[in-house]
Amino acid sequence: MSHDHSLNPETMPHEPEKATLEGKNKFIGFWFFLGGETVLFASLFGTYLALHNSTAGGPAGNELFGLELVFVMTILLLTSSLTSVYAIYHMKNNDFGKMTLWFIITIILGFGFVGCELYEFHHYITEYGFTFRSSAFGSAFYALLGFHGGHVTFGLFWMIALLIRNARRGLNLYNAPKFYIWSLYWHFIDVVWVFIFTVVYLMGKVG
């Protein structure tokens, strides 16, 4: 809502993401949205837990899952969470160049994650014939993983759009909240993944 949206180092507020009313609205609104997303993923987790033994004669979780790949994916996503923290750190210090750099590292790690996930799905389908049509377990597995992977993919393109749009104009009070809520989104995706690798893969492996 400020009249002049440009931001120079002298006027840089301590928390640029919440310096305008619009920024405050976006900040709090996005947190609320994440509260709703919690229930969305809970419903998918609940469905998965209800159906994870319904293999209909097909492969079960502990036959399918390989922990090595899941571990790599976990580290990729966890690290990308940290790199986006670095990006926000530089945003708060009003260093647009470094912020951009860390966000680019974040999305590279994110693409690595999506690549691994696609490889994993491909592997299950071609090696085991395990698809989202083959059993209720398959449906629930791909629904949960697909929703999460879809969120990751959406986030990647969201950040690319933000970086392209703001590449030439630097940081200001209009786009600082946009970068900030993207980082919230990204951390939330990681939160969901923590439960996915715990509940789906590790607990699935245990049986």
Add this chain to the structure above:
Amino acid sequence: MSIAATQKRGFGAVLWDYVTTVDHKKIAHLYLFAGGLFFLIGGLEAMLIRIQLAKPDNDFLSAGLYNEVITMHGTTMIFLAAMPLIFALMNAVLPLQIGARDVAFPYLNSLGFWLFMFGGILLNCSWFLGGAPDAGWTAYAPLSTTSPGHGVDFYVMGLQIAGAGTLIGGINFLVTVVNMRAPGMTYMRMPLFTWASFIASVLILFAFPALTVGLFLLMFDRMFGTAFFDVSLGGNTIIWEHIFWIFGHPEVYILILPLFGVFSDVFSTFAKKRLFGYTAMVFATMLIAFLGFMVWAHHMFTVGLGPVANSIFSIATMAIAVPTGIKIFNWLATLWGGNITINSAMLWALAFIPTFTIGGMTGVMVASVAADYQYHDSYFVVAHFHYVIVGGTIFGIFSALHYWWPKMFGRILREGLGKLTFWTFFIGFHLTFFIQHFLGLMGMPRRYWVFHSGDGLDLGNLISTIGAFFMAFGVIVFIINAILTARDAKAPADPWDGRTLEWATASPPAHYNFKQTPLVRGLDPLWIEKSEGKGKMTPAEPLGEIHMPNSSFLPFLFSLGLFVAGFGFIYQTDNKAWLAVLIGGMAFSLGTMVVRSMKDDLGYHISKEELEREAD
């Protein structure tokens, strides 16, 4: 922008104005007209049901068509009539009650409306495209997964799109209340309608994502061959029931809580008293919302979840009677000793108390598991939920419309016609539904398209049908009332000697709501200023520039893209060529998102000089 000013412009200009508007007051009009239209469609479906059941062994509707009509009656009334009418009230009044210039996200407000609108249109397109959904508004699997034709597909896609709009609207009101309150408007000074809308929005936030997931599962089972509810591949149909009611039970509180707020405001205004037990009212509302998430399985007592689960959910359900009772007694205490004016708005509110209490009592009856095995899926349950939803939500909407019509349209609804609407609808309602308790106890099952002449249900059903015609008459009188008043003299800013901030602005308010943000000094802020002899609000800021959001056509286009994609989803099961429509629609919607994020929307300013020129 007043009605008089808009009437001078061409129809095309007004239409364009409404299609692109981000002003909460105009979006309230849109919600009211759209919700009103769907209310009439849903009402028509109700009349068809009652005509079919007017006499035994009737063949007015075929069995298949009857299934479609009951499904669409329920779905339309809940999602496309009650929800948008509540959003109309929230949009019209909530920002004014907290002294805000607009909602937190004006653009999203418009987007929420258009998503709802296109979702509703998509759902109703099914009537003309091979038949409406026929699996009941609850769409239980496997009935819904095996229902032939595309009816249930329209249900899935229509509700998915409309539900997204509702979620957006809910978040918008939450942020508005958190961030946009005027100076001095603390949480515990907010009018009860604002409080109740806030809490209902919390419920929307946590309930609608469950519906989203449920609809996705149903959609994938029907359209892409997954096996969530396909028992032969290990699927489980109970999952749908759980997810639907995890959403569905909070949904009924979403429908009733904002109207509890309306009644609180109406009672205190027309009894000329501060609301009795304000704090208790706020916390009772929170408690209802909290408990509302822990009771969903009381819809599933006869599923066979076991005695432990049934007992837990039974006790939690009965517990809700406590905060609801607190509210009933507080309303009565507000009226006690008040200087009561009885007009149309007040009549609806007064009629609500006994009606809703009956509905609440039957609610405790069906919450008792052992007895519920008798009531389940009988007309007793039909009577119960119409007593709470019509007796609470619809009575509340009528009360609110009579109360806030001057604020929304700058005209006062005519009292005579208002009372005629009330008495015919009120009598008709009890004629229709009171007898249904007994029909249910006599064994009449819900959703059956005929009963037989030897069943002893003839007279009760005939009385019920006669009552329905009374209700229809009342609604028609209300529409006539609304049309006639458009020519009446302009309403004053504060026709009811009101207590809250919305009465401190003009009727209808200027598009920036408050020229200067008011300073709030307590609960019922306008009443405080009146009782201290000032009569108007003290401004909290000097007259200055006002920042306003830009209008936008993008919400309409975004929703249109999803609407088109919806057809693609539905028909790609017949012919894969429809995938092009699906992808095209989605790409179009994504394109509008990209346009939105690439183009900065900084809004515009109304200058101080311009504001000074405009009269108060």
Add this chain to the structure above:
Amino acid sequence: MTENTGSNKIDSFHKKKNKEEMQKQLISFALMIVFTILAFVVVATGMMDKMLVIPVLLVLAIVQVAFQFYYFMHMKHEGHEMASAMIYGGIWAAILAVAGLSTIVWW
């Protein structure tokens, strides 16, 4: 506005605070990695009884998520009261949904 980059005009107090914050975040990241490795090792080696391993895994996950929320997403900072209220509300609804779907469905 390109000269915005590389500014050192932010007052040194906040700069120092940001740095301290960053150190805490680095520590929490290290702990998260440790917890993750621990969880994978426990499962891969099969060193624990099945009855014990599931609660251990869940506790490790919950602690990690708390780090994400409180350190990475700054929920411990001021001005997050409403945000955390809604997150806890969501978690409450989520627990109920998961509990319902994983216990009271027909098997």
